[in-house]
Amino acid sequence: MPTPNYVKINAERVWQRHMDLAEIGKTAGGGVHRLALSDKDIEAHVKVAEWAQARGFVVELDAIGNMFVCRPGSDPSATPVASGSHTDSQPWGGRFDGPLGVLTALEALEALEDAGVTTRRPIEVPVWNNEEGARFMPGLSGSGSYTGVMDLEKMLDCTDDDGITMRSCVEKLHAALPNVKHRKLGQPYAGFVEAHIEQGTILEDAGEIIGIVTDIQGNRRFDVKVTGESAHSGTTPRARRKDAFVAATDIAVALRDVFWDEEDIARFTIGKFEALPGAKSVVPGEVNFFIDFRHPSKPVLKELGDQIEVVAERHVAPCSVAVTQASSADPMQFSEKVTGLIAASAARHGYPSRHMISCAGHDARHFVASCPTAMVFIPCWKGISHNELESAEPDHVAAGAQVICDVLVDMADWA
Ligand code: HGY
Ligand code: MN
Ligand code: MN
Numbered sequence: 001m002p003t004p005n006y007v008k009i010n011a012e013r014v015w016q017r018h019m020d021l022a023e024i025g026k027t028a029g030g031g032v033h034r035l036a037l038s039d040k041d042i043e044a045h046v047k048v049a050e051w052a053q054a055r056g057f058v059v060e061l062d063a064i065g066n067m068f069v070c071r072p073g074s075d076p077s078a079t080p081v082a083s084g085s086h087t088d089s090q091p092w093g094g095r096f097d098g099p100l101g102v103l104t105a106l107e108a109l110e111a112l113e114d115a116g117v118t119t120r121r122p123i124e125v126p127v128w129n130n131e132e133g134a135r136f137m138p139g140l141s142g143s144g145s146y147t148g149v150m151d152l153e154k155m156l157d158c159t160d161d162d163g164i165t166m167r168s169c170v171e172k173l174h175a176a177l178p179n180v181k182h183r184k185l186g187q188p189y190a191g192f193v194e195a196h197i198e199q200g201t202i203l204e205d206a207g208e209i210i211g212i213v214t215d216i217q218g219n220r221r222f223d224v225k226v227t228g229e230s231a232h233s234g235t236t237p238r239a240r241r242k243d244a245f246v247a248a249t250d251i252a253v254a255l256r257d258v259f260w261d262e263e264d265i266a267r268f269t270i271g272k273f274e275a276l277p278g279a280k281s282v283v284p285g286e287v288n289f290f291i292d293f294r295h296p297s298k299p300v301l302k303e304l305g306d307q308i309e310v311v312a313e314r315h316v317a318p319c320s321v322a323v324t325q326a327s328s329a330d331p332m333q334f335s336e337k338v339t340g341l342i343a344a345s346a347a348r349h350g351y352p353s354r355h356m357i358s359c360a361g362h363d364a365r366h367f368v369a370s371c372p373t374a375m376v377f378i379p380c381w382k383g384i385s386h387n388e389l390e391s392a393e394p395d396h397v398a399a400g401a402q403v404i405c406d407v408l409v410d411m412a413d414w415a
Contacts, residue, residue, distance in 0.1 A: 004409050006348075007115040011398035014107035018397060021047060021087070021103065022095035031388025032095055035160075036088035036130035037065055037169035042176045044087040048102060048127060049177055055113050060183045064145040064152055065129035065170040068183070071109045073122040073412060079190040080122040081411040083108065083404050085363060086131035086142070093132070094390020096197045096380060100400060102127050104195040108405035119412030121190060128363045129170075135160045138221075138327040143363035146185050147370060191411035192367040193338055195376045195400045197392055199360045201383035209399045210346040210353035211377025212339050216365050217267075217296040217357060218331040220305040223288065224312060226251070228319035230277060230285030241283055245275045247319040248287035251312045258307050259293070266304065267294040267359065296331050296357060332365045338374035338407065345406035351399050360385075372411075376403050 024047060025032040025040035034040045045067050049059045052069040060068045070080070085101020105125040112119065128146070133139020136158045144150030156167040174182070198204075203211055228242035252270055259268035269292040275284040291308060295301050309323040339355065346353035358375060367373040378400040381391040 004413055005115070005117040005119070006406050006409055007111045007117055009107050009111045009398065009401040009405050010114070011394065011401070013110065014103055014401045015394045015397055017051065017103045017106070018095060018099055021099050025089065027092060027388055029092065029388035031390065032089045032093050033091055034087065034089040034093070035091065035135040036132065037166070037173055038135070041088050042173050045127060045173060046176055048087065048106065049180065051106065055110055057109060058181070059177070060181050061174060061177060062146065062183055062185050063170070064142050064155060064185065065166070065173050066142045066146055067127040069106060069109065069125040071112065071123045073119045075120050076122065078121040079188055080124045081191040081408060081414070082124040082126055082189045083193045083195070083408055084124070084126035084128065085194050085196060086128045088130055088132050088134070090132055090134050090386045092388050094385055094387060096390055096392045097199065097385050098131060100197055100378070100392070100397065101195045104397070104401035104404045105408070107401045108408050111405055112409075119409060121412040121414070123408055123412055124189070130166070131363055136166050140361060140363055140366065141166070143366040147366040148186060149366050152185060189367060189371045190414060191338060191371050192364060192373045193342070193376065193404060193407050193411070194362055194364040195378070195404050196360075196362055197380035197385060197390070198377040199380060199383060199385035202356060203354070203377060203379040204381070204383065206352075206354065208352040208354050209378060209396055210342070210351045210403055212342045212346070212353055212355045213358050213375035213377055214334055214339055214355050215296065215357040216332045216334075216362060217294050217359055218298060218301045218329055219292065219294040219361060220301055220328040221293070221326045222291040222308055223324045223326050224248070224251070224291060224308075225322045226287040226316060226319050227321070228283070228285050231283040233281045233283055236283055242285070242318050243283050244287040244319050245284040247316045247321070248273070248289060250315040251321065252289070254311050254315050255291070255308060258311055259304060265295065266300070267292075269293075290326070294359065298330055301328075329361065329365060332368045334364070334368065334374035335372035337372040338411070341407045341410045342374060342376055342403055345403040348406065349399065349402055351403070376400055376407070
């Protein structure tokens, strides 16, 4: 069995790429504000495309605004393997959530190019559109449309809070890269691997460098609308009020108790809460809030998620409530064919590692059904993410890039 063509990545280059990309949409707090296909996110796509084209890699775009960096293999008829992630961020996000998966994979291609190594299969680096869902709900719609899990036209018709459609933003991306070829959705992959910061503290607490990600927990997300009656805050007695804020907060407190578990596995979050009309002397007549519920167990997702509407109805009088499920995704198990390669690479380089599940959602989930897929985690500072303070160590970024490079070399040689 010939020894695979493992090559050494360039640690300085991959770190500098992160710092350079972080300048695009940089916030005063040292994070990034780069919502999906905003001008800054489009600028980030153009920057990655420039880096790729400077190395002679082909860059392509598809109809949902995914971008692909492609490096040919010796067998052009072979199904490509891929590693990638996203450049869009949360409103006040960090420099590594997303870019780590794009830039470690780009580094792998550059290291192969530097070493003059040709793999059998072509290798692609996808930059998935709208992973975060911070601007356009649902998130993961780039990889979701690509794999057919989500409907392309429906995702293109999604609008942000200002009524701007995803479709118009994709058109702006295409216009920003006029010489880039378009390709149809759904190019199959023979294998997919994604590097990401852990967004938790397990690796950092254990002093380990590589997370061999075996599963992604599931989620259920809900829009909750509480309807009462706007009224004068000075003249309206409590007995006559239909105060949507009081009802919504009663529901929220009751739900917090329902979702509280001793083992602290359930993740129940109300991250967006809006009282309308939002005037200081008006009893709120409407409250809208968003629930993000996550759990590794499918039965628990069903049992607890189904409680939301029941509990809301129980606590809402004299107002009314509408609970709508915005999205859901089952827990997913990754392939041992790929986790085995990750573990072997970590051992080869002496990176302390562990098998673990992902509590965050990632584009990789969409490839589990169609090809061997897994993820590589590296630690991030105090597990902080979706926060401008998010940070990672250069050595850990380099280790992630080296493992991604090894795994791509292995997968690209699969028969
Ligand atoms: O929310 C998530 O799990 C991902 O970071 N977008
Ligand atoms: Mn992410
Ligand atoms: Mn994220």
